Amino acid sequence: MTKADIRFDALQSDLWIGGQWRPAADGARFDVMNPHDETTLASVASATLDDADAALDAAEAAMADWAAKTPRHRSEVLRRAYHLMTERLDDIARLITLENGKAGTDARGEAAYAAEFFRWFAEEAVRVPGHLGRGPASGARILVQHKPAGLAVLVTPWNYPAAMGTRKIAPALAAGCGVIIKPASETPLTMLALMPILEEAGVPPGLVNVLPSRRTGALVDHLLHDPRVRVVSFTGSTGVGRTLLKSAADQVLTPAMELGGNAPLIVFEDADLDTAVEGALLAKMRNLGEACTAANRFYVHEAIHDAFVEAFAARMTGLKVGNGLEEGVDVGPLVNASTRDKVAGFVADALEKGARLVCGGKAPEGKGFHYPPTVLADVPETADCVRDEIFGPVAAIQRFSDEADVIARANDTEYGLVAYVFTADIRRGLRVCEALDYGMVGLNRGLVSDPAAPFGGTKQSGLGREGGTEGMLEFMETQYISTEW
Template sequence: MTDFKNQLYINGAWRDSASGAVFDVINPFDESVLSQCASAEVADAQDALTAAANAAPVWRGMTPRQRSVILRKAFDLMTARLPEFAELITLENGKAKTDAMGEATYAAEFFRWFSEEAVRADGNLTMAPASGARILVHQKPAGIAYLITPWNYPAAMGTRKIAPALAAGCTVIVKPASETPLSLLALAALLEEAGVPAGVVNILPSQKPAEISEVIMNDPRVRVVSFTGSTGVGRNLLKLAANQVLTPAMELGGNAPLLVLHDADIDVAVEGAMLAKMRNMGEACTAANRLYVHASIATEFTEKLSAAMGKLTVGNGLEAGIDVGPLVNAATRDKVSSFVCDAVEKGAKIEVGGVLPTGPGYFYPPTVLSNVPDNALCLDDEIFGPVAAIQTFTDEQAIIAKANDTEYGLVAYVFTEDLKRGLHISEQLEFGMVGLNRGLVSDPAAPFGGVKQSGLGREGGHEGLMEFMETQYISTVW
């Protein structure tokens, strides 16, 4: 795939930025320029707002089944082109082919799930007990939705927001991450082919995200802002959302603990830890960041995890047999390296990996650290790379408290052969999601989201549809 969509997509048309500005999209494998992408300006954002507003009556006026059929066609079209999307994801993001195919498949599934949910915006009719009036409650499209997507899952984070918004009857303006805009632009072309009318979906890549967001979020026609990214940026967007009292859907940072209890099946725990840690090279808000292993099994677990990490092959994600591609950019790679250096300086032991390679590309090897001290920086921040930091414990309640001792609350993982114990611990963990004997929690049919400073609202499941709808109550008598 070499013919990239690299212009703005506004009102069903491809166009250059109002100023002609462009930016480079870099291939993280060899640091070459994949494409030059148009960079939206304020004038482009205003045009997108007009397009979304003009298209709104048509789109919300369609029946739920009509919107459902279009979303189902988008699923069918994307499913037929999964290898093409996977290649594009690898080229701009770096992840290995198998991982990229997994993302493309996951991304397509949101179109299918929300094609089914589009017809299930349920309401109800009841009688007021005191007055006898009828209480009629139904759901309406909220209005224009502003969607801001991250670079780590360029296709899936797009479909996870676009699909429910369209299913609800909203028109959207999407601001993709400037590191990975090409996947979303390709999705725009696919949605047009599926039958989405002009103006319903507008894509604005830009290197002026703050200016673009301010213009869009201060427009009274916009009613929802959905963002996936860092907690710091999320806080700023929440402040901006207050100006128009926008409905915020925020999926923010994480610092996921992974607890391996004394009675865990070690092989299952290692397999789960590999999935929770190494999905997308660790560049995921759901990645296991702190591995807490019971002291009685820590040696065996560490040896087996190190062996599994050491077998992974690093290289060009487009090639067969490659397990780990490059990280997305130099800043991410350097941050990962600095975390490892800091931990080692403070007493951690490198079990495998830990050496920054030379040559082009933003590579960092799969790494396991044992004996990680409490003051290591990697325990308090998202590593966002292929580094597993292990600590041991003996006191179950103490480690639950330690797992909860973070401002984040997105996801946690627990491994134990005792289901009752696992459920009891899961309920004590202050996280929006828990993987119990599983290293993967993401599912289009499930509500994805966190508590505390990991966000507000949910994506996926039926709840994901409701983020883009408003409840209206009508009181009447007959």
């Protein structure tokens, strides 16, 4: 079987180091579960510290040559990766659904989104900015260029098994860096399955290494204390991000941190109801709500509150729950039992404190970690779901009447990743967007993620940006040369 014939239903389950599949140094493995029926998909190698050292050696050796390649060469490799991944979107989506649970439409959307990062950074690779100027006082020439920062450690979450990896791998390779990626233990299979694509595209052996492991804390800490590592890029919870920042401080690494969110969604009285409902549905239910960008707190003006709740609940009730591999299913299972139980706990807490259940609210019987689309109205400020990230298919709706008040309520959180605003008044919309303390705002849109845009937040939602021009610069160092002629 040739590399081009490799199919994604032939699951790869070993470590990918130096362009080769290999078991963990001590032979340890762990099981990956299908969240729909709780069956075991595969037994995956669990990387050790020795494996981490081998990956560092491989990445260091490969990067020496890769960094010296022309930007055009790196661009063409990334472009081929985009085309090869696009040809296999259905296979990739199927694997995403198997290990993550998300419905087929969501999985195909993620696969296409993930591939797009290779195309975007193929274009950015040849447009690294530079500067030539003259010091006003000294008269010296000022030359500014950007160089590959060094080896990068990439730590990705389970909610987007393909896209969170490609969003980091693509800019790192465009910048000229070698990488070691640690995928989430719940969903390592998709990232492993992407490695034959990168190999076929022309990525040199050792430049990208994948280390699934149940020993995440010790493994990542070990990597971050190796002097060859210069960048750590992490997507995940704020709590884990703080821990990684402490480890990164020991080596003064460049941190790129995309952390938690608590997104407000504001619907003003003049908003087009259909636009607001459909935008809210996308902002809430994309990826089953298991996204840092998911709308968490809904603030709906009292003048249209009842109409919005009725229309939104009707759309939520109409979503079909089931096996994500089946056609017509809109909502697959949550990723694991603890996530489902946490979501159920948020609902129970809100109802106990006075919220009104409009639809959903009860997990079905039987196997799998399913939870129905749920709408809660009249949710009090004391409810846990108002302060914490729900990460599930639950919309917590509150009323408001005053613009200044709703802005203050929306900003009253330690997080600042994304917010959503719906209004027919563009002047008010832009005014409110500027007043919101968030790194991203969707104005009359329920989707903000775009490879061409700088993705990231303020406050406890992270440091740095992914995507856009900024995403590649996270993996580069600025060098200034002073000279005269």
